[in-house]
Amino acid sequence: MTSKRILITGLSTYWGGRLAQALEQDPAVETVIGVDKRPPKVALERTEFVRVEDHHSLIRRIVQAAEIDTVVDTRLVADSIVTSPKLAHENNVIGTMNVLAACGGPDSFVKKVVFKSTSRYYGCEQDDPSFFTEAMRRPRAARSMIERDAVEAESAVRDFSERNPETIVTTLRFANGLGPAVRTSYTRYLGLPVVPTILGFDPRFQFIHEDDIAGVLEHAVRHDLDGVYNAAADGVLVMSEVLDLLGKLNAPVLPPFATGMAMPLIKRAGLPIAADMLDHLRFGRGLDNRKLKATGYRYRYTTRETVLKLREHQRLASLTRGAGESYRYEQEVEEFLRRSPSVRRLARPEKRANLAAGERAPEAKEAPAPPAGYADLDAKEVIALLASLDGEALDALRTHEANHAGRKTVLAAIDGLLTRAVDTVS
Amino acid sequence: MAESTGRTPLRDIAATPDALVPTAPPSGQELTAAEPDLRDFLPGIEPERQVDDWGRSERVAGLFDKALVDFYYHLWFRCTIEGLENVPSDGPGLLVSNHSGALPPDAMMIMKAIKDEHPRERDVRVLVEHFFKGYPGFSMLLPKIGGVAAHPANVHRMLYDEERLVLVFPEGAKGTEKLFKDRYRLRRFGRGGFVEAAMRAKAPIIPIAVMGAEESQPVFAQLGLVKKLTGLIYTPLTPTFPHFGPLAALMYLPAKFTIRFLPPVRTDDMGDEPWEDKGLVQTVSHDIRATIQEELFDMVGKRKSVWF
Numbered sequence: 001m002t003s004k005r006i007l008i009t010g011l012s013t014y015w016g017g018r019l020a021q022a023l024e025q026d027p028a029v030e031t032v033i034g035v036d037k038r039p040p041k042v043a044l045e046r047t048e049f050v051r052v053e054d055h056h057s058l059i060r061r062i063v064q065a066a067e068i069d070t071v072v073d074t075r076l077v078a079d080s081i082v083t084s085p086k087l088a089h090e091n092n093v094i095g096t097m098n099v100l101a102a103c104g105g106p107d108s109f110v111k112k113v114v115f116k117s118t119s120r121y122y123g124c125e126q127d128d129p130s131f132f133t134e135a136m137r138r139p140r141a142a143r144s145m146i147e148r149d150a151v152e153a154e155s156a157v158r159d160f161s162e163r164n165p166e167t168i169v170t171t172l173r174f175a176n177g178l179g180p181a182v183r184t185s186y187t188r189y190l191g192l193p194v195v196p197t198i199l200g201f202d203p204r205f206q207f208i209h210e211d212d213i214a215g216v217l218e219h220a221v222r223h224d225l226d227g228v229y230n231a232a233a234d235g236v237l238v239m240s241e242v243l244d245l246l247g248k249l250n251a252p253v254l255p256p257f258a259t260g261m262a263m264p265l266i267k268r269a270g271l272p273i274a275a276d277m278l279d280h281l282r283f284g285r286g287l288d289n290r291k292l293k294a295t296g297y298r299y300r301y302t303t304r305e306t307v308l309k310l311r312e313h314q315r316l317a318s319l320t321r322g323a324g325e326s327y328r329y330e331q332e333v334e335e336f337l338r339r340s341p342s343v344r345r346l347a348r349p350e351k352r353a354n355l356a357a358g359e360r361a362p363e364a365k366e367a368p369a370p371p372a373g374y375a376d377l378d379a380k381e382v383i384a385l386l387a388s389l390d391g392e393a394l395d396a397l398r399t400h401e402a403n404h405a406g407r408k409t410v411l412a413a414i415d416g417l418l419t420r421a422v423d424t425v426s
Numbered sequence: 427m428a429e430s431t432g433r434t435p436l437r438d439i440a441a442t443p444d445a446l447v448p449t450a451p452p453s454g455q456e457l458t459a460a461e462p463d464l465r466d467f468l469p470g471i472e473p474e475r476q477v478d479d480w481g482r483s484e485r486v487a488g489l490f491d492k493a494l495v496d497f498y499y500h501l502w503f504r505c506t507i508e509g510l511e512n513v514p515s516d517g518p519g520l521l522v523s524n525h526s527g528a529l530p531p532d533a534m535m536i537m538k539a540i541k542d543e544h545p546r547e548r549d550v551r552v553l554v555e556h557f558f559k560g561y562p563g564f565s566m567l568l569p570k571i572g573g574v575a576a577h578p579a580n581v582h583r584m585l586y587d588e589e590r591l592v593l594v595f596p597e598g599a600k601g602t603e604k605l606f607k608d609r610y611r612l613r614r615f616g617r618g619g620f621v622e623a624a625m626r627a628k629a630p631i632i633p634i635a636v637m638g639a640e641e642s643q644p645v646f647a648q649l650g651l652v653k654k655l656t657g658l659i660y661t662p663l664t665p666t667f668p669h670f671g672p673l674a675a676l677m678y679l680p681a682k683f684t685i686r687f688l689p690p691v692r693t694d695d696m697g698d699e700p701w702e703d704k705g706l707v708q709t710v711s712h713d714i715r716a717t718i719q720e721e722l723f724d725m726v727g728k729r730k731s732v733w734f
Binding site for chain 2: 126127128129130131133136198199200201202204234235236237238241256257282283286288289290291293294302304
C-alpha cells in the first residue's frame with residue numbers, strides 16, 4: 001500500500017521531525033499530521049502539529065477526522081535520563097495502548113502502523129547470543145523499568161497485530177542512537193573526558209546514527225514491512241575501540257563485583273551512569289540487522305562512522321554552543337504560513353519538483369568526455385584503472401558510466417573510492 | 427527513498443563486488459514471496475578496524491601469539507601435527523576435540539596449527555562457556571583471541587553464514603576438571619548440541635585427538651573451598667596451583683603434544699532436517715566420541731615417552 005495520510009506521534013523527537021520533513025517533500029503524500037506534548041524542534045513546511053497528550057479519544061478523533069491511513073509511533077522512551085521511570089511507563093505502556101486503540105476498530109482507515117521500539121527489549125545477559133535476531137526472546141525476565149516497558153509495549157503491539165490481521169504492523173527495534181541531536185545517557189557517558197568502565201570487561205556495542213533512525217522510519221512508511229525488524233548500523237565495536245575512536249581515556253575504575261552496590265558512590269561522584277546501564281556496560285549487545293537490509297534499506301553510516309560523527313560533534317560542541325537552537329515553534333506563525341490566503345502555497349510543490357529535477361540535470365548537461373577508448377574496456381579493466389584517477393575525474397567517470405553502460409560493479413567501485421577519498425580528507 | 431540511496435558505506439569492493447549492489451525489491455509483497463538469503467547481507471569488512479564484530483582483535487591475538495603461543499607450540503610442547511589435510515580449505519567445518527589440562531592448552535595449539543601450517547592459514551574460532559563472559563578479565567581477553575560464547579545461534583552464524591572453522595570441546599568443563607587417574611578417558615559429549623549445529627549448517631565435523639595436554643597440567647584433586655572463594659568454574663590442585671596463584675596458568679609441564687586431525691564426517695547427506703531426529707543426533711555424537719577415544723588409545727599405546 002502507499003501511505004498518503006500519515007500521523008506521526010512524537011513529532012518533537014529528532015527522528016519524528018526528520019521523518020515529517022522527509023515525508024512532506026513527497027507530493028504523493030497528501031497530509032502529514034504530527035502529535036506530541038511538546039512542539040516540534042525542526043522547521044516544517046506543511047506538516048500540521050497538534051498538541052495532544054497520548055489520550056486515546058483525542059488521537060482517535062484525529063485519526064478518524066483526517067482519515068489517517070498510516071500511523072508512525074515514535075514516542076517510546078528508551079532512556080532513563082529523559083524522564084522519570086513513572087512518566088516513562090505512562091508514556092511507553094499506557095501511551096502505546098492508547099495509540100493502538102485509536103488505530104483499531106472496524107471503521108478505522110488505518111492500514112499501517114509503524115512502531116518504534118528499542119533493542120533494550122532483548123536486555124543484556126551473560127548467556128546472550130552475540131547477535132540477536134528478531135525471532136529471539138530475552139532469556140530472562142526484564143530487570144529495569146524501561147526494559148519491562150519495552151516488552152509490555154511490544155506485546156500490546158503484537159496483540160494489536162493479531163487482532164487486525166489486515167493491518168501492516170512494523171515493529172522496529174533500534175539500537176542506541178547517536179548523533180548531534182540525540183541526547184541520551186550514552187551521549188552523556190561518552191561525552192566524559194575520561195570514561196569509567198568496568199574493570200576486566202570490554203563489552204560489544206552497536207549504535208545507529210540519528211539520520212539512519214529517521215531513514216529507517218521513512219523506509220518502513222514507504223515499504224510494507226510486516227513484522228519485527230532490528231535497526232542497527234553495520235559493525236559491532238568493543239568499548240575500547242569506541243573510546244579509541246573518540247579519543248577518550250579508558251578508565252577501568254568501576255568494580256567488577258558488586259557493581260550495583262557501588263552505585264551510590266558512582267552517583268555521588270557525579271558520573272552520568274544509570275543503574276540500568278550497568279548490564280550493558282558489562283555484557284554489551286549485538287544485533288543481527290540483516291532482515292531489514294534484505295528489504296532494501298542501506299545504512300548511511302556504519303557503527304564506526306557513527307562514532308566518528310559523534311567525535312566530530314563533540315569536538316565542535318564547545319565552539320557551537322548556544323548557536324544550536326535556530327528554530328522555535330511559534331503557533332501563530334505556523335498557523336499564518338499554513339492558513340493565510342496571502343501565502344502563496346500552490347507555487348511551492350512545483351518549485352520543489354523543479355528543484356528535484358534540477359538536481360540531476362546539471363550532471364547530464366556537462367557530462368564530460370570519458371577517456372579515449374573507454375567504451376572498449378570491460379568492467380575489470382575499468383576498475384583496475386580507477387586507482388589512478390583523482391576525485392574530480394572519478395566523479396566525471398561515474399556520471400558517464402551511469403549514463404551509458406551503467407555497470408553496477410564499476411559504479412560500486414567508483415563509489416567505494418569516492419567515499420574513501422572523502423574519509424581521508426576529513 | 428531519499429534516506430536510503432546514499433553511498434554505501436561498506437567498501438570491501440575487491441572481495442565482493444556484487445554484495446554492494448543487491449537488488450532491492452520494489453515493494454514489500456515480493457519480499458514475503460521469496461525469502462532472501464540473509465548471507466548476502468552480512469556486514470562488510472572495514473579495513474580500518476583492528477577488531478571484528480565478534481570482538482576478536484587482530485592486534486591482541488597477534489601479540490598473544492608472539493608472546494606465548496609461539497613459544498609453547500614450537501619449543502615447549504613441540505607439537506606434531508598429523509592429518510591436517512582433513513581440515514577443509516574452504517567452507518565451514520566444526521572441529522571437535524578432546525579437552526584436558528587444568529587451564530587447557532589444547533585450544534590454542536589446535537588454532538595455532540591450523541593458522542600456521544594449513545595451506546590456507548585459516549582462522550579458527552573456539553567456543554567458550556558463557557561463564558567466561560561474566561568473569562572479569564576472561565571476559566575481556568577470550569573474545570580478543572578468538573573465543574566466542576557457545577550459544578547455538580553463534581555457532582550457526584559462524585558455520586552457516588560466515589563459513590568459518592569452529593572448534594568445540596563437547597566435554598566442556600567435565601573434560602578439564604577430570605583427575606589425572608582418568609586421563610585420556612573421554613567424558614560425556616554434552617547433549618549432542620554440536621552435532622545439531624553442524625547438521626543445521628550442513629558443515630562437516632572434523633574429529634581431533636590431542637595427546638599430551640593431559641600430562642602438561644595434571645589435576646590431582648578439586649579444591650572446593652578455593653572454588654567458592656574465587657567464583658571460578660573449578661579450581662584444581664595441580665603441580666603449580668593454587669600455590670603459584672594466577673601465574674600457574676602459564677606453568678605447564680613440557681609434555682610432547684601430538685594433534686591428529688581425523689577424516690571429516692559429512693552432515694549434509696543425512697536427509698532433510700536430520701537435527702529433528704534426536705536418535706540420529708545422539709548416534710552421530712556417540713560415534714564421534716568413540717572415534718576420538720579409539721584414536722587416543724592408539725596414540726597413547728604407541729608413544730615412546732610422555733616427554734619426547
